[in-house]
Amino acid sequence: MATTPILKLSGISKSFPGVKALDGAQLELYPGEVTALVGENGAGKSTLVKIITGIYQPDAGEMQLDGKPLVLHSPEEAFAAGITAIYQETVLFDDLSVAENIFLGHEPRRARGTLIDWPAMYARTRELLAELEINLDPQTILKNLSIAQRHIVGIARALSIDARIVIMDEPTAALSRHEIEDLYGIVRGLTAAGKAILFITHKFDEIFAICQRYAVFRDGRFIGDGLIEDVDQDKLVSMMVGRNVAQIYPKRPVKLGEIVLEVDRLSHPTEFEDISFSLRKGEILGFYGLVGAGRSEVMQALFGITHPSRGSIRLEGRELSITSPRDAVRAGIVYVPEDRGKQGAILPLPIVENISLPQLDRISRRGFVDMAAEFVLARQYGERLQVKAASWSDPVDTLSGGNQQKVVIGKWLATQPKVIILDEPTKGIDIGAKAAVHDFTVELAEQGLAVIMVSSELPEVIGMADRIAVMHEGHIRHIFSREEATPEAIVTAATGATPAPISQAALHRAAFA
Amino acid sequence: MQSSQQITIDRPAASRAGGIPDRLPQRPTDLLLRWEVLLLIFLALVVLINVQLSPFFFDPYNLSDATFNFTEKAIVALPMTLLIIAGDIDLSVASIIALASTAMGAAAVAGASTAVLLVLGPLVGLACGILNGWLVTAFSVPAIIVTIGTMSLYRGICYIALGDQAYKNYPDGFDFFGQGYVFWVFSFEFCLFIVLAVIFGVVLHRTSFGRRVYAIGNNPTAALFSGIDVQRYRLVLFALVGLFSGLASVLLTSRLGSTRPNIATAWELEIITMVVLGGVNINGGSGTVPGVFIAAFVMGFLTFGMGLLNIPGIVMTVLIGFLLILAIALPVVIRKLTSARRRSA
Numbered sequence: 001m002a003t004t005p006i007l008k009l010s011g012i013s014k015s016f017p018g019v020k021a022l023d024g025a026q027l028e029l030y031p032g033e034v035t036a037l038v039g040e041n042g043a044g045k046s047t048l049v050k051i052i053t054g055i056y057q058p059d060a061g062e063m064q065l066d067g068k069p070l071v072l073h074s075p076e077e078a079f080a081a082g083i084t085a086i087y088q089e090t091v092l093f094d095d096l097s098v099a100e101n102i103f104l105g106h107e108p109r110r111a112r113g114t115l116i117d118w119p120a121m122y123a124r125t126r127e128l129l130a131e132l133e134i135n136l137d138p139q140t141i142l143k144n145l146s147i148a149q150r151h152i153v154g155i156a157r158a159l160s161i162d163a164r165i166v167i168m169d170e171p172t173a174a175l176s177r178h179e180i181e182d183l184y185g186i187v188r189g190l191t192a193a194g195k196a197i198l199f200i201t202h203k204f205d206e207i208f209a210i211c212q213r214y215a216v217f218r219d220g221r222f223i224g225d226g227l228i229e230d231v232d233q234d235k236l237v238s239m240m241v242g243r244n245v246a247q248i249y250p251k252r253p254v255k256l257g258e259i260v261l262e263v264d265r266l267s268h269p270t271e272f273e274d275i276s277f278s279l280r281k282g283e284i285l286g287f288y289g290l291v292g293a294g295r296s297e298v299m300q301a302l303f304g305i306t307h308p309s310r311g312s313i314r315l316e317g318r319e320l321s322i323t324s325p326r327d328a329v330r331a332g333i334v335y336v337p338e339d340r341g342k343q344g345a346i347l348p349l350p351i352v353e354n355i356s357l358p359q360l361d362r363i364s365r366r367g368f369v370d371m372a373a374e375f376v377l378a379r380q381y382g383e384r385l386q387v388k389a390a391s392w393s394d395p396v397d398t399l400s401g402g403n404q405q406k407v408v409i410g411k412w413l414a415t416q417p418k419v420i421i422l423d424e425p426t427k428g429i430d431i432g433a434k435a436a437v438h439d440f441t442v443e444l445a446e447q448g449l450a451v452i453m454v455s456s457e458l459p460e461v462i463g464m465a466d467r468i469a470v471m472h473e474g475h476i477r478h479i480f481s482r483e484e485a486t487p488e489a490i491v492t493a494a495t496g497a498t499p500a501p502i503s504q505a506a507l508h509r510a511a512f513a
Numbered sequence: 514m515q516s517s518q519q520i521t522i523d524r525p526a527a528s529r530a531g532g533i534p535d536r537l538p539q540r541p542t543d544l545l546l547r548w549e550v551l552l553l554i555f556l557a558l559v560v561l562i563n564v565q566l567s568p569f570f571f572d573p574y575n576l577s578d579a580t581f582n583f584t585e586k587a588i589v590a591l592p593m594t595l596l597i598i599a600g601d602i603d604l605s606v607a608s609i610i611a612l613a614s615t616a617m618g619a620a621a622v623a624g625a626s627t628a629v630l631l632v633l634g635p636l637v638g639l640a641c642g643i644l645n646g647w648l649v650t651a652f653s654v655p656a657i658i659v660t661i662g663t664m665s666l667y668r669g670i671c672y673i674a675l676g677d678q679a680y681k682n683y684p685d686g687f688d689f690f691g692q693g694y695v696f697w698v699f700s701f702e703f704c705l706f707i708v709l710a711v712i713f714g715v716v717l718h719r720t721s722f723g724r725r726v727y728a729i730g731n732n733p734t735a736a737l738f739s740g741i742d743v744q745r746y747r748l749v750l751f752a753l754v755g756l757f758s759g760l761a762s763v764l765l766t767s768r769l770g771s772t773r774p775n776i777a778t779a780w781e782l783e784i785i786t787m788v789v790l791g792g793v794n795i796n797g798g799s800g801t802v803p804g805v806f807i808a809a810f811v812m813g814f815l816t817f818g819m820g821l822l823n824i825p826g827i828v829m830t831v832l833i834g835f836l837l838i839l840a841i842a843l844p845v846v847i848r849k850l851t852s853a854r855r856r857s858a
Contacts, residue, residue, distance in 0.1 A: 305738070329740035337738055346732045346739075348798060352535070357728055357739045360721035367720045375535045383532065393536045411739070 004067075005030050006196045007052070007083075007165055012061030014047055021047040023220045025061070029165060029196040034187060036207040036228070037200045039217035040240055040458055040491075045200055048217070049167055052198075053085045054078035079105075085167035086154040092142055099125040099138035102157045128156045132186055148179035155186055166190060167198045172206060184210050202290050202495050204233050218242055234488065241458050241487035249463025250435075250442050256466070257281025260450040261333075261419050263302070266311030271297035272474040275311070279419065279450045284441065286465030287454040289494050293471040295454045296338060299421045303335040304328045315418065329358055332418035336408050336425060338454075340401070344408040347397035351389055352378040354396050355411045381410035386436055402433020409440070420444065421452040426460065438464060458487055472496045546847060548792035552807045559811055563818040577698035581768065582820075583787075583813030584702040585761040586780055587806075590787040591713040592753040594805045597788055598717070599750055600730040600797030601656040603645060606758045607780035608667035611772075613637040613762035615671045618680025618772035627687045634766070635759035641667055642755015646748035656751075664781070671774040680772040691768025702764050706809075709757075714802035726750070730797030779830075786833055787812050790840040812836075 005028040012025040022044045029035055039045050050056040052063070054072035063070040065081060072078045092101045099121050100107075108124065110117040125138035134152050142150060151171055158166045168187075172180045187210055190197060199211055207214065208228065215225035216239040223239050261279040266272070272294040279285050287295045301308045304322040313320045315331055322328045328335070337343035345354050355378045356363055363373045378392045385406040389399055396407055405425065412420060422441065426434040441464060445451050455461045461468050468480045470493040477493040544550065563570045570576070589606050596603055613634045617625075620633055641663065648659045695704045717723035728736040729743050737743045766772055791808035793800025812833075819829050 303738075324740075324742065325738055326740045326742055335738065342732070343734050343738045346728050346735045348731050349727065353724060353727075357724070357736075357741075360724055364721045367722060369719060369721055369724060379532070379535075387533075389533055391534045391537045 003030075006066060007070075008064040008067075009048075009052070010062055010064075012048070012051060012058045012063070014051060014056060014058050021220050022051070022058070024222065025217065025220070026222045027052075027198075027215055028225070029198055030213065031164070031194045031196050032191045033212040034191060034197040034199050034210055035213040035215060035225075036211040037198055037215055037217070038207065038236055038240060039223075040456070043217040043240075044220040045217060046169070047220075049085060049169060049198070049200070052078070052165075052167065053083060076105075079161060082162065082164040083167070084158040084161060084163040084165070085169060086151065086158060086171060087169045092150060092153060092157075094143040095141060097139045097141055098129075098136055098145075098153055098156075101142055101153050102128065102160050104157075106161060124160070125156070128159050131159065132156060132189070146179075148175050148182070151175070151183065152186070155190075159190075163195065165196045165198070167200070169200045170202070171199075172201065172203065180206075204236065204495060207236070208233075216240055237488045237491050241491055249460075250439050251284075251464050252442060252446070254282040254445050254466075256283050257448060260316060262312075262314040264312045264314070266298065266301060266308050266313065268294075268297060268301060268306065268474075269309050271306070272301075272471075275476055277469055277476065277479060279452065281448045281450055282445050283467070284445050284451040284453055284465045286461035286468040287452060287471060288456070288458065288461045288468055288490055289471035291456065293494070294474040295471050296423055297474075298471075299335060299423055299452065299454060302328065302333055302421065305335075329415060329417075332416075333421070334358075334412035334415060334417040334419070335421045336405075336412060336423060338423040338427060340404050340408060345396045345404055345411075347404075348395050350393045351382065351387070351396055351399075351407055352392045354407050355381055355414055358411060359415050377414055378410075381414045382407070384413075385410045385440060400429075400433070402429035402436070405429055405433065405437065409437070413444070417449070419450045419452065421454070423454045424456060425453065426455075426457070458490060461485075462487060462490070470494050548844065549801065549804045549807060551843075552790070552792070552804060552811060556807055556811045556814070559814045559818065563814055563821070566818055566821050573698045577700060577703070579813060579817040580700065580703045582816060583809055584700075584706045585765050585768075586784050586787060587809035587813075588702075588706050588709060588761045588764070589754070589758050589780075589784050590791075590805055590809060591709055591802065592750070592757045593784055593788050594713070594791065594793055594800060594802060595717060595723075595726050596750045596754050597785075597793050597795065598730045598797055598800050599726045599747060600733060601649065601747060601750065602660065602785070602795075603642075603751060603754045604657065604660040604781050604785075605641065605645060605664040605667055606754060606784055607777045608664045608671075609638050609641040609755055609758040610762040610765060610777040610780065611671045611774065612641060612667040613759040614766045614772040614776050615674050615680070615774070617762070617766055618683075619674065621683050621687075622680060625684070627684045630684070630687060631690075631763060634763040635756050638759020638762060639752055639756040642752040642758070643748070645755065646751025649751065650744040650748050668774070671776075675772070675774045681770065683766070683770060687767050688770060689767070691764045691766070702768070705764075710802060710806050714806070717802050727798065730794075730799075732798075782837075783812065783833060786837040786840070789837060792840075792844070794844075795841060 007029040009025065009027040012022055013020070014022040025044065025048060027048065037045050037048070047056065051058050054075045054077050057073065063072070070081060072081070093104070096104070102125055103121050108117040108120040109115065110120070122138045129136050129138070132152055132155065136149065142153065145153070171183060175183060187197060187199070199206075201207060211228050213225065214228055214231065214236065216223040216236065218240060257280055259278050259280050263278070264276050266275040275298050277285065289295050297306060300306045302313060302322070304324045304327050307323065313322060315333065320327070320331050322331065322333070325335070341347055346357070352374055356374045360369060363370050363377060375392060382389070382392060387399070387403050387406045387410065389403065396404055399407065409422070409425070425437050425441070429437070441451055441453065453461065453464060462485055466482055468485050468490060470477045470480065470490055472494055473496065477496070480490060560570070593603065593606065616637045617630045617634050620630060625633070645660055645663055648654060648663070649656045690701055693701045695701050717726065725736070725741050725746055728739065728741060729746055733743050765777060769776070787808050788800070788805055789795055790811065791800065791805030793805065815832070816829055819832065
């Protein structure tokens with residue numbers, strides 16, 4: 001095995017407003033070896049990738065290529081240094097041909113660089129594809145290819161610049177079993193050619209199948225690295241999740257009331273299947289899963305944005321037919337979406353108008369808005385959530401992310417709902433606002449509201465929820481009680497690494513516990 | 514819900530001490546930079562030039578004449594204001610006016626009474642507006658594409674029906690709506706416009722309907738996520754624009770006393786210019802009825818003044834185009850200036 005790394009990162013830090021995405025990160029990539037980059041959502045993996053590929057510039061720290069300092073100002077410079085990335089959703093051009101996609105930006109030229117040398121480009125493409133042992137016409141338009149074939153085009157692009165460092169960001173996420181085997185073959189071929197590969201995945205079987213090294217990140221910090229042969233799955237999981245959970249969360253035991261919401265075998269043609277759970281008054285039900293597990297889709301179905309194909313939703317014993325958010329709000333189910341700026345708040349409008357929006361009818365008399373009542377409402381809920389603003393008439397986009405989120409939550413609380421769904425309520429907001437949202441969530445539960453809290457942050461769900469539903473690939477794998485909810489068990493369920501699937505009957509029992 | 518009382522119990526006149534105020538006091542410069550104020554200054558300038566050109570400008574009868582060339586367009590501009598604020602647009606309004614006029618002409622030939630025509634014109638407009646709205650919402654096609662299509666469609670029907678002919682025989686009493694006066698120099702058209710402007714202003718700025726229009730125009734997704742039936746609102750707004758185009762058609766047909774297939778040609782541009790000049794963001798989300806109200810007078814007096822100067826129509830079109838570009842560019846410049854000032858402050 002190689003002993004000197006091609007690429008070495010040390011002390012890399014990167015902050016965004018309110019968030020420290022990376023704090024003193026380090027990473028080493030070796031020629032001819034695959035290094036697995038492991039960590040939860042929000043651990044800082046994608047920020048790290050963006051720094052290596054020149055999209056972000058680090059605030060501090062150093063990168064070395066072959067022992068020489070490397071400073072990247074743009075993706076083009078990373079490209080020139082032989083670093084390339086193949087993303088989860090391949091960023092290629094659907095309407096261009098295979099050859100054009102591979103050579104975009106560095107096409108073979110003729111006539112003193114003024115014209116593209118098409119015959120040379122096609123010939124080089126054929127060579128590259130032959131190396132990868134794939135039979136594709138260089139002139140095929142990309143949108144006619146399967147996702148697996150597109151990945152291979154992405155890899156061919158990496159080879160075309162003679163990249164020495166190839167980053168693969170969850171390359172198998174959308175591939176079938178058979179296609180994954182083909183990809184492994186290609187990865188082995190690349191390492192045999194001496195390339196260093198950074199492989200990002202959530203699937204442990206892949207880590208053990210093709211990686212030689214690992215590096216674990218948690219909350220923007222480097223936790224540890226080493227050789228795969230020296231670790232097992234349990235060790236990796238415990239490094240990923242850490243042990244210091246549930247100490248800073250304000251969760252207090254609440255006496256649960258009667259069942260408010262029952263969801264039975266809710267299914268969607270493409271996003272999720274057989275989702276069953278119940279929710280009691282005063283309960284906080286956590287929904288954990290990896291990105292793309294289908295959590296938001298389930299929540300949006302409860303809120304009438306997407307339409308389930310079958311299954312039932314019952315609120316206080318009555319079966320509901322929810323075809324629009326309007327129906328959901330009327331029934332008493334409200335949703336604080338993940339994407340604050342696009343879905344949650346109407347940013348250019350004043351705080352007061354955002355808060356009153358879902359219930360204009362209630363503060364209007366014969367259609368006329370009672371503006372005094374509107375300000376009372378805004379003050380009541382704005383102050384309760386401790387929104388910080390210069391005035392209630394300020395546009396929401398002048399507030400910080402945390403205060404924007406408080407406005408969105410306030411707008412829904414003002415409707416006095418029975419069930420509130422919080423989708424990643426603390427994503428991208430600072431620590432202080434996070435604590436305020438947590439405090440508030442607990443307070444709501446104590447007052448008898450039923451809360452669903454979707455979160456990709458393990459400490460958050462473990463610290464806040466009474467029970468935790470873990471989703472994987474559109475299914476609820478298990479619903480954990482507070483006692484059985486260990487970080488290891490949850491991560492295992494979320495990554496689909498459970499040895500034997502839990503029986504439907506057991507799942508049903510857990511759902512209606 | 515028991516909560517309606519909860520909301521009204523606590524109603525202090527001003528904010529509590531130390532709390533966050535409802536509104537910040539406005540600085541005089543902010544008021545001065547309001548679009549409506551700038552428009553008023555511009556309007557004064559236009560009037561001043563008109564006075565220089567003609568000593569009779571302030572004559573009540575002359576002023577009254579001046580209103581005739583913009584009230585019909587301004588009546589369509591009112592619902593168009595709501596539609597554009599909601600993020601849509603309707604380019605087919607002039608064609609709707611023509612189609613409604615053609616329908617009324619044909620009905621008049623068949624012996625319809627004035628009362629029937631008064632119902633028929635707006636009804637045809639309403640139907641056209643509903644068709645526009647249905648096409649836009651049911652098939653998720655951009656409004657600009659749909660209404661370019663229906664613009665040709667509605668106008669085309671007029672040409673098929675009329676060719677190079679004209680309908681001229683309108684019943685007795687029909688001429689009142691475009692030519693009659695309510696009292697002194699105030700025409701029926703003008704009085705109707707004033708009443709409608711007040712109604713539209715109240716609807717947009719004081720009702721929950723208006724609030725939702727702003728919400729949809731600023732962010733249709735978040736509006737949907739806030740429980741607003743966005744598609745139904747869009748459909749209603751298109752229907753309103755159609756209905757008032759039909760009403761404008763009654764006024765115009767009555768004023769001209771005849772219908773040719775090229776009636777109201779290119780009015781859609783003047784109507785949209787009026788709305789944009791009034792300070793409505795062409796991308797939706799902001800704008801006021803008072804702004805559009807003032808803009809209607811600016812456009813009306815400007816073209817009237819140019820008419821006095823015998824400026825040819827084609828040059829007027831150039832000037833209207835220039836005005837439209839100015840109206841779009843100026844707010845951007847002002848915003849940049851004010852934000853630069855705020856940063857340096």
